[in-house]
Amino acid sequence: MLFLASHELRREFLTAVGAMYDSYGYPEYCGWIEGLMLLETQEWTQQGISVRLRELFPESKYPTSIPSVNRAIKVLETYGVVEKTGSRKTGYKYRVASSTNLGFSMLQHFIAVNQGFIARMKDLSARSKKDTELRKALNVEIKAMRLWNQALEMVLEYIASELEE
Numbered sequence: 001m002l003f004l005a006s007h008e009l010r011r012e013f014l015t016a017v018g019a020m021y022d023s024y025g026y027p028e029y030c031g032w033i034e035g036l037m038l039l040e041t042q043e044w045t046q047q048g049i050s051v052r053l054r055e056l057f058p059e060s061k062y063p064t065s066i067p068s069v070n071r072a073i074k075v076l077e078t079y080g081v082v083e084k085t086g087s088r089k090t091g092y093k094y095r096v097a098s099s100t101n102l103g104f105s106m107l108q109h110f111i112a113v114n115q116g117f118i119a120r121m122k123d124l125s126a127r128s129k130k131d132t133e134l135r136k137a138l139n140v141e142i143k144a145m146r147l148w149n150q151a152l153e154m155v156l157e158y159i160a161s162e163l164e165e
Contacts, residue, residue, distance in 0.1 A: 027063075
């Protein structure tokens with residue numbers, strides 16, 4: 001009976017992590033994969049993840065197929081949540097990134113995306129000398145993204161100082 005209770009608690013943990021991802025606008029199963037990798041620390045193949053999620057979520061309403069896992073892994077790799085080892089020839093394996101890198105890499109990714117957006121807005125602004133309304137809108141976007149990046153950088157600095165203590 002202990003195993004059944006533990007199984008249900010693990011499912012609840014995975015669904016809670018998935019719900020958090022969903023709240024941030026990411027697929028819920030990204031959270032399931034992160035949660036699984038935190039619970040069962042090992043190197044995983046996409047097929048292994050799919051099989052284990054199907055064991056934990058046997059109901060057909062849950063996307064646990066290999067293509068679903070593949071899409072989620074790509075998102076998690078982009079944000080530095082998982083690390084990939086191996087090659088096409090030998091096969092890829094995945095593991096959760098170290099917890100200290102997790103938040104940093106996600107925030108750094110947001111900053112990099114924002115910097116690209118700012119550069120694009122500046123380019124548009126340089127080419128729209130005659131359209132004052134467009135330049136005004138572009139300046140609002142640039143200012144907002146710079147402010148957002150400053151806030152993110154402050155958060156990164158705070159996290160770094162807390163980890164040093």
